[in-house]
Amino acid sequence: MSAIFGKAATKGFLLRLKEQLSFIERGLEILKMKRDHLAGEVNRLLSELEKLAEADRKLMEAYEEAKKAMVTVGLDEFESQANCVTDMHVDVRAISQMGVLVPEVRVAKGPDLTNIPNMAVHSAAKKLLEAFMLALKKAEAESQLEKIAYDLMVTNRKVNSLEKVVIPDLRSQIRYVENRLEEEMIEEFFRVKKVREKMRELRRLLRRGQRGGG
Numbered sequence: 433m434s435a436i437f438g439k440a441a442t443k444g445f446l447l448r449l450k451e452q453l454s455f456i457e458r459g460l461e462i463l464k465m466k467r468d469h470l471a472g473e474v475n476r477l478l479s480e481l482e483k484l485a486e487a488d489r490k491l492m493e494a495y496e497e498a499k500k501a502m503v504t505v506g507l508d509e510f511e512s513q514a515n516c517v518t519d520m521h522v523d524v525r526a527i528s529q530m531g532v533l534v535p536e537v538r539v540a541k542g543p544d545l546t547n548i549p550n551m552a553v554h555s556a557a558k559k560l561l562e563a564f565m566l567a568l569k570k571a572e573a574e575s576q577l578e579k580i581a582y583d584l585m586v587t588n589r590k591v592n593s594l595e596k597v598v599i600p601d602l603r604s605q606i607r608y609v610e611n612r613l614e615e616e617m618i619e620e621f622f623r624v625k626k627v628r629e630k631m632r633e634l635r636r637l638l639r640r641g642q643r644g645g646g
Contacts, residue, residue, distance in 0.1 A: 441612040449609065453602045460594045466530045467591055470584040473529055477577040484573060487566035494559035501556040509550075516547035517557060522568070532583040534576040537568055 502510040521541040526533045543561060548554040 441609045441616075443613065446606065446609045446613065449602060449606050453599065453606065456594060456598060456602065460591065460599070463587055463591050463594070467584065467587045469530045470532070470580055470587060473580050474577065474584060477573050477580065480573050481570065481577065484566060484570040487563065487570045490559075490566055491563040494556065494563040497559050498556040501550070501552040504552050505550055510553060513548050513550055513553045514557070516549075518544040518547075529576075529580060532580055534579050535572060537572045539565070539568075 505513070519541075520539065520543045523538045523540045524535055525538070527536045528534075545554060545557050545561065548557055
């Protein structure tokens with residue numbers, strides 16, 4: 433009996449190889465779907481980060497306006513009016529993108545700026561808030577992009593490994609076992625044929641012996 437990798441080349445072994453190949457091919461399709469989804473998400477996040485590229489500039493502009501307002505009303509008054517602003521509450525939770533956990537930032541409660549009496553300070557606070565929200569979105573997108581891009585790289589490696597190594601190797605094993613089984617069937621056919629020929633020859637000899645004896 434022929435053997436491959438320590439296993440006998442039998443119909444049962446061939447069936448197991450084919451089942452394994454089918455299972456891996458289904459897994460490959462799922463991985464490809466995941467890879468395509470992650471690639472789309474990476475492209476979306478890159479596009480979003482392009483739109484958020486002005487976040488740093490907006491923050492610097494808001495900071496400059498806050499300095500001007502501070503000069504206008506004085507440091508003590510500026511701090512006093514800043515204390516009128518209520519706290520901001522931000523929630524960060526993990527969400528799944530095709531099995532990849534990424535952070536999602538949500539503002540549960542925004543600051544109330546209506547209690548700031550001075551218009552210059554109010555305007556500066558409003559711009560600071562807008563700039564901070566942009567910076568928050570940018571930080572969220574950057575963190576999500578980092579995690580998703582890494583998982584995309586890992587998934588792509590798995591796809592390549594299955595396509596270029598695992599599946600071809602399994603198909604090669606299947607072809608080998610199929611060929612060995614076919615060869616063994618042919619060998620068995622000829623063995624049976626030879627046995628039948630010998631039996632026919634034996635019967636002919638027996639019949640001749642019987643006729644000669646009679």
